[in-house]
Amino acid sequence: MKQPIGIIDSGVGGLTVAKEIIRQLPNEQIIYLGDNARCPYGPRTKEEVRAFTWQLTEFLLAKKIKMLIIACNTATAAALEDIKKNVPIPVLGVIQPGARAAIKNSSNLNIGVIGTVGTVKSGAYPDALKSINDQVSVKSIACPKFVPIVESGEYSGALVKKVVAESLAPFKGSGIDTLILGCTHYPLLGPLISSTMGKGVKVISSGDETARETSAILEYKGLLNDQNEKPEHYFYTTGSRDMFHRIASSWLQKDLQHVYSIKLN
Incomplete structure (x- = not known):
């Protein structure tokens, strides 16, 4: 068709x-x-x-x-x-497909989620993840500064790197092995997010x-x-x-x- x-x-x-x-x-x-x-x-x-x-x-x-x-x-x-x-x-x-991809990629079922204030507040990702596997542990963080950065078209440089590092700091020591980019804007910051999280964390985009x-x-x-x-x-x-x-x-x-x-x- x-x-x-x-x-x-x-x-x-x-x-x-x-x-x-x-x-x-x-x-x-x-x-x-x-x-x-x-x-x-x-x-x-x-x-x-x-x-x-x-x-x-x-x-x-x-x-x-x-x-x-x-x-x-x-x-x-x-x-x-x-x-x-x-x-x-x-x-x-995009939530259910993203959750499925994260479960598939996680070894320890310790999964992080970043998203807008609205998405994090809704609890949609923890609900979707737990509906697939109720053993999963989820840590969600809102990153409200990311979308305006992407919409401006300026998603590289020292200031952006600093904002990404500060926003993701709460994940340090959390033990997550998979991070869901719970906003479709975030993959445009993907390389920065991946380098900030380090090689031990698989970054999942729902696309x-x-x-x-x-x-x-x-x-x-x-x-x-x-x-x-x-x-x-x-x-x-x-x-x-x-x-x-x-x-x-x-x-x-x-x-x-x-x-x-x-x-x-």
Whole structure:
């Protein structure tokens, strides 16, 4: 089926998921919407996040998407179940795939989670991890400074290194062997996070696992695009088109042709 896959996020973070889907499912068209104008979602109330997520969803439903991926952990925690119940297409969040990948990679079942204030407060990751294996031990830390750094497009340098080191300091001596990047913005800081945590800690991004689950769901539902042609991807932002274009082109390693700034009512 040639209809596109829709991906929503609070900003540019969901591009980490989009990149994996484009890599693993090269025949599929992506329509991406980032709510950069109202990012970050982490400090907002659950009600606000749910309302924003529905706005993004409705925009993409009007584009006739065949599947929706909520590529934002805060939005997944606040709105996934509600949206799944009320739309006629498959909907996938990023928390369950990330939890599965962490359990698979952990040797001692001592797992760390970093995320926005909203995601950490929701307890969504400990719940997801314990639903897979109730023996798991979870330590969660909110890192509210990370999303603004990524959204600014300046995610390297001495100051950023200092912020990352200070934010992750509570994990020292915790014994975790796996760290979940519980926000899709965080993989853009991945090299810094990995070097700060050291070689003994496996860093998990949900993008790879989410793309695999997307493929499995589309195959099961008979929705895969079996026509071997190169699709054109479309990207929308509620913020600055130029800023989004710069970050997205850099992360996806291609000059994107279809990038548009929109306003949501």
